[in-house]
Amino acid sequence: MTLLTKKIVPNLECQPERVIQFGEGNFMRAFVDWQLQQMNQQGLFNGSSVVVQPIEQGLKDLLDAQDDLYTVALQGLQNGEVIDSVEIMTSVSRVINPYTQWQAYKELASQDDLEIIVSNTTEAGIAYHKEDSLAAMPPKSFPAKLTVLLHERYKLGKKGFIIIPCELIDRNGDKLKEIVLQYATDWALGHDFVTWLETQNTFCCSLVDRIVPGFPRDTAQDFYDKLGYEDKVLVTAEPFMVWVIEGPQTIMTAFPLQKAGLNVIVTEDMTPYRERKVHLLNGPHTAMSILARLAGLDTVEAVMKDLDFRKYVDGLFTDELIPMIDLPISELVVFAEQVKERFLNPFANHQLSAIALNTVSKFVARLLPVFNQYVDTKNALPKHMTAALAALILSYRGDKIVPQDDENIIATFNKAWEDPETVVVTILGNVDLWGQDLTAISDLVAQVKKDIALLETAGARVLIKKC
Template sequence: MDKELKQLDNTFRKLPQYPTKVIQFGEGNFLRAFIDWQIQQMNKQGLFQGGVAVVQPIDRGMTKVLDEQDDLYTTLLEGKLNGQKVQDHEIIESINETIRPYEDYQSYLDLAKNDDIQFIFSNTTEAGIAFDENDNLTDQPQNSYPGKLTALLYERFKLGKKGFQIIPCELINHNGNTLKEIVLKYAQLWDLGQDFVDWINQENDFYATLVDRIVPGYPKERAADLEKEWNYHDRLIVKAEPFLIFVIEGDKKLEKLLPLKEAGLNVVVTDDMQPYRNRKVSLLNGPHTTMSPIARLAGIDTVGQVMKDPDFYKFINDEMYQEIIPTVALPEQELNDYAEGVKERFENPYVNHELSSIALNSISKFQARLLPTFKRYFAKEKKLPLRITLALASYLKIYAGKADFAPEDTPEVLAEFKELRQKDNYVQATLADEKLWGEDLTQFPGLIDLVKQDLQIIDQQGSRKAVQMINEKED
């Protein structure tokens, strides 16, 4: 560490220390560059005047590092926005405190006492909004995010206080409705009573959302140079593209309670977010989830490198135009324009978006981001989408433990694959596993054979050869 540089701390704060109005489950790169950044923009204009209490939702995390910097960090925005080049950095002052339920559960429950808190945001990945039948109210804490949330809501209810505006940012469809359903399921499982159920329904609003901002995270290759340029140390620099859109489905009253739009941010509050979601998840997240396993197996590390590689560029471009766009029920020109914008964002020379970060919890991502397109394509074309199927085969190779890198996923998914890879019929058993995919994928004729064929090519000639062979085929 360069001793001449000062450590980022409270002496860098410029805004007042506002009262805590937000509970945020998750301290990762995305929420810090998306939600906390937007709260900062409102606070700078005096529109919100609120801070954030960050809850670390899993046992291991980054909250202690945040605390060492007095909960400050820097966002670095680089890229193009509305055709203009953007290079900007800003110290984010939105976070007031961090809470670690696995170390101090009572401090977590004490958040229920704070009358200033109105909002709950979360991003616990697609795997986070899930029901765990082993969770109990007496756990300190519960394993699942919805279990922890239910315990906090019950504490709030017992205190006779008002409810919350609950806004999950996990990238699953109907995330707000799903989260509410699981909370109510815990209320029943834990026998918390009809009064509590009524309070959940009447005093709390759950919103469905769509979030969109590419956040590569910590710029490790440039961090030392950036610190020298800024003249301070920051272990939590988070890099992001300038573009963002935040689509929220629910009561329009939120626009006044949370004046993001008034602050000039690209926020849409609507009664139907599905057109926005289908476009984004299909054409941005889908290609990400496709390229991640295939390109990593070929030794490629970043999205930018994928887009500079002639083989992989054609592969992803063809996936967009031949396998995805024909399945999305929106005007073709609108989809074409969006696809070109996505490619520009993928090619952003300032965003070093690592494929390994996209690969976290890949199985739930495949189910949420690619499987719907796979099914729509099969129903429409009466054949298998070759590129999405190659991605599926690549995941099966990686999760079988046959890659140069290990998969990063939930303990439950990793345990399931540990059992599956002992089977002689690994491919068939894995594709048929409803725990992984939500349904039996062997119902699609020819899928077992095509996945086996893809795996053979990858094993013998490499994933690049598999990409080249698909590129050469006429769709």
């Protein structure tokens, strides 16, 4: 079968390079580059991305073999309709591997059309490596590579960039800027360069959301038969996407994502939107994964199609999560309905066992802040989250579900379960697990004991019905 190349895309128009993109993985190609394509199709951007491979081994060779073309397949539900579409992406101009093309990388600093820098180098990518130096070709870390590029830009007397990292860490733009400034100090790049960094560049924090399963290994041949060509870097993604960018509204002049009708929010404070995602998307995932597995369910879609568990999820959203988030209720209700639709994605096959990895830390990050706020606000226990907490403690006993977590955490639960009479007090009182003593919450110990007893005698389905 013919490989996807420019021969398959007639009259391909080359767009000027306007974006530097660190990261050539599935997510960035199905998220940022897909959005560039949508803007270009509407005549709003007229630009492409030049992609920098952040580590030595990557997808450059595969993309080069396809003239940097690839297919995005959107699969899922949107506004009640099944979406199953494919589109060839033409928004990547080329891929640079700085480990073999260091000079080509540095020369990006001279291109006046380049205005925007985006990145996704994994959560570990925005990190400081003391060993990195200005003389390295290239330095190891992404922030060090970026500092070199910015310094080259400064030396040429050119304007700075709008810099929008997409790594999934809190305050990613602030953290990236902090490390770049540290390298500027370490490498003695001078006060004038630091001033240029501060005044001529805009570092934005951002929050990204789109589920991108990636290359469809199990069904690749079916796709090839449907497309009529082979695409070794084809990427599947859900239709839903949102990009929250914390920064000035003026960045949309250079980067007109909103004008293209894309679900992009520019705000002075992204905190409520981060809470919205963590608590309204990730939180229900964590709660359902604990309880539904005890009831014998195995996927998110199965949970949402189960009448009892659907009522539990609806109640968790309506009664406990939405009232605790500082955004307009109407906006949160719309987002919650979008999340439920995403949970029903028939293409995703999202396994609860995968969501349940490291459940304790996920409960702490995704549910415990809302739990505490609910208790403080309502002076009562949130029934749905309390049931999930009880199920968590029972599941870590290991006889009903095999927990997947840090060995020290599993050892803590094993030790506590040696005395079933005191296990609830022991676990809830463990500050190392929760960051606080949960036994101090009025009535929580007693309710968790009742819920565990009901789980043991009647099962998870009966417990969630009581919620």
